[in-house]
Amino acid sequence: ETSKPGNFITQIIDKDNETGKHGGKVLTRFPPEPNGYLHIGHAKSICLNFGLAQRYQGQCNLRFDDTNPEKESVEYIESIKRDVEWLGFEWKDEPKFASDYFGQLYDFAVQLIKAGKAYVCELNAEQMREYRGTLKEPGKNSPFRDRSVEENLAIFEDMKKGKYADGEVVLRAKIDMASPNINLRDPIIYRVRHVHHHQTGDQWCVYPMYDFTHCLSDAIEGVTHSVCTLEFQDHRPLYDWVLATLGTVHPQQIEFARLNLNYTVTSKRKLKQLVDEQHVNGWDDPRMPTISGLRRRGYTALSIRNFCERIGVTKSDSVVDVGMLEHAIREDLDANANRAMAVLNPIKVVLTNYPEGKEEIFTVSNHPKNEAAGQRQVPFSKELYIDAADFAEVPPRKWKRLTLEGAVRLRGGYVITCDEAIKNDAGDVIELHCRYDENTLGVNPEGYKPKGVIHWVSAKHAVDASVNLYDRLFDNEAPDANYEDKTFLDFINPESLTVLTSAKVEPSLLEAEKGQGFQFEREGYFCRDLKEEGLVFNRTVTLRDSWAK
Ligand code: ATP
Ligand code: MG
Ligand code: MG
Structure with a gap:
């Protein structure tokens, strides 16, 4: 020490x-x-x-x-x-x-x-x-x-x-x-x-x-x-x-000097008001800056101790960027959390040339930088889910995901190429028909280049989950300052919580322990909720800091 x-x-x-x-x-x-x-x-x-x-x-x-x-x-x-x-x-x-x-x-x-x-x-x-x-x-x-x-x-x-x-x-x-x-x-x-x-x-x-x-x-x-x-x-x-x-x-x-964090209120009186007036769901709501809220959000004790050490102890008041707290948990989870695949807004993919009834099991590593984290089995079959945001019929420039006639690699699996987008009467894409290239398991395809890598789950094996996308509780840097005509309650971020109820996650996540943290590939860091009995995941923090400074 x-x-x-x-x-x-x-x-x-x-x-x-x-x-x-x-x-x-x-x-x-x-x-x-x-x-x-x-x-x-x-x-x-x-x-x-x-x-x-x-x-x-x-x-x-x-x-x-x-x-x-x-x-x-x-x-x-x-x-x-x-x-x-x-x-x-x-x-x-x-x-x-x-x-x-x-x-x-x-x-x-x-x-x-x-x-x-x-x-x-x-x-x-x-x-x-x-x-x-x-x-x-x-x-x-x-x-x-x-x-x-x-x-x-x-x-x-x-x-x-x-x-x-x-x-x-x-x-x-x-x-x-x-x-x-x-x-x-x-x-x-x-x-x-x-x-x-x-x-x-x-x-x-x-x-x-x-x-x-x-x-x-x-x-x-x-x-x-x-x-x-x-x-x-x-x-x-x-x-x-x-x-x-x-x-x-x-x-x-x-x-x-006491700790002041931007985008955050740290006064017990005000936190109590948030609870009493039901702006949040209790003291341990994952959006609260309480220790119990942070824990439920997926913060580890180590990340909070590291944060406290980094901000140091001084004699002059200052405001610490909440990004430093987010950095501390990102760093811990990047190093220590297992990876998993979770499709938050699923859209079905049918592999037209994949044999009916066939199933495979891919063995993938739990952590790209840590062999000791071991491996897990991910089932694969003719029908998959990918995230709706990973397909665009008319892609923007530099699109690195799936598009009509384009190819992408499925993380840990084959390269697929999209032939057809099936739409409903309203014109929304509801299903994609793709071909897989059987020679591409762990091998680059010959003669063409996939645009990127996307995550997926096997439709037959996927497990339903609910996902809470948490964001900062306040959208103002100084919610607590003295404003003439506003209080901190006026700065509650209306998008601090988005609930996704139809996520499809890989079956290994059925074994997630309450409170266990994961990196959902390409989506962010999540933890299984500490309280809910069902399969509920809370977003701890995004992969990168997306708040403009
Ligand atoms: P609040 O202002 O949120 O009501 P408090 O100071 O009244 O906090 P206490 O329960 O008295 O809360 O705090 C216990 C200890 O924690 C005290 O020694 C206090 O100085 C310290 N403490 C409270 N808030 C902070 C902070 N933001 N940064 C550092 N230390 C703090
Ligand atoms: Mg006190
Ligand atoms: Mg007090």
């Missing part, structure tokens, strides 16, 4: 290890709030935090930041565990929960009150805003700021006992209402919420705020390097204030 290139965070850790700052120990954590499914942005944080632990033979905790019970659920917790494991990482011991520390956090709050560093405030939300001031103007002290320690302790205890209604009182840290950093203007650290919690049930009706919880959870666990995204830079003084004031061990908060 140390052979991998470092970044500004590994430089900090290397230095800490030299000076012995954390006793040479590295303990990181990945701290999701269980209020949605993880997305590709979280993958960056996961790869970073677990990657640092691996690099330094340290450890990484999975900790659920569960201080907003209304928005959280056990379903989200389970999905997060599954996704982290699937990405290939192991957390230290059992998963941890901020709610495991509610008792300790309460005691820390009492300790702050006793030190004269926290007070109970009864300003309502609107007054609180008014007193807080603005970036340009300092705030004003709350009239409740100078309550006695005894009074604060008594009210805080009554808050815990349920004697106050939601929003009636809060506990605030006493820091500095004139601080240029608004986060330090007496931030709320506890609030009253009479709500059931998925882990602690009805034990608590006061819940600690994120900024108070996070630093102390880090300290309780003995985290050494608390890595988070840049928007928390302004919260670091508060992080440090809480730990210093309480005199705990002091993890170091380090901020890095």
